[in-house]
Amino acid sequence: MGDAAPGWGLPYWVAATYLVASALCFIAYAVDKSAAKAKRRRTPERTLLLLGLACGWPGAVLAQQWLRHKSSKASFRWKFWGTVALNVAALAAVGYAVPAR
Structure with a gap:
């Protein structure tokens, strides 16, 4: 039981991956928002x-809400939520493949 997240049955490294990827994704959105304001690349x-898609979507959702960045462009939002669906499907597949403890 020590190597699985409580209530999910997934290894802790999965949660750690989402945490780190989300932080990196949030930072990337913040950098892009700053570049947009400053008219930089x-x-x-x-x-x-x-x-x-690489597990950073929770950070992206926070950045979209808190920074108000990439939250109104419909074409981006459709693609974004598609990548979220793919990631969640992959997580569900991993969760299904991990033996119950």
Whole structure:
């Protein structure tokens, strides 16, 4: 029981991965928001989407709400929520594959 997150049955490294990836993704959104305000070179949307897909989407959701960044462009939002769905499906598959403890 010591190596699984309570209530989920997933290894702690999964939660740690989401935490670190979310922090990095939030920072990437903040850097892009700052670049947009300063009219500097922006982070490509593809990069932001890939960071979200790679377990960083919780941080992206927070950045979209708190920083009000990338929260109104419909084409980006559709792609973003598609990457969230793919990530959650992959997490569910991992959770299904991990033996119950």
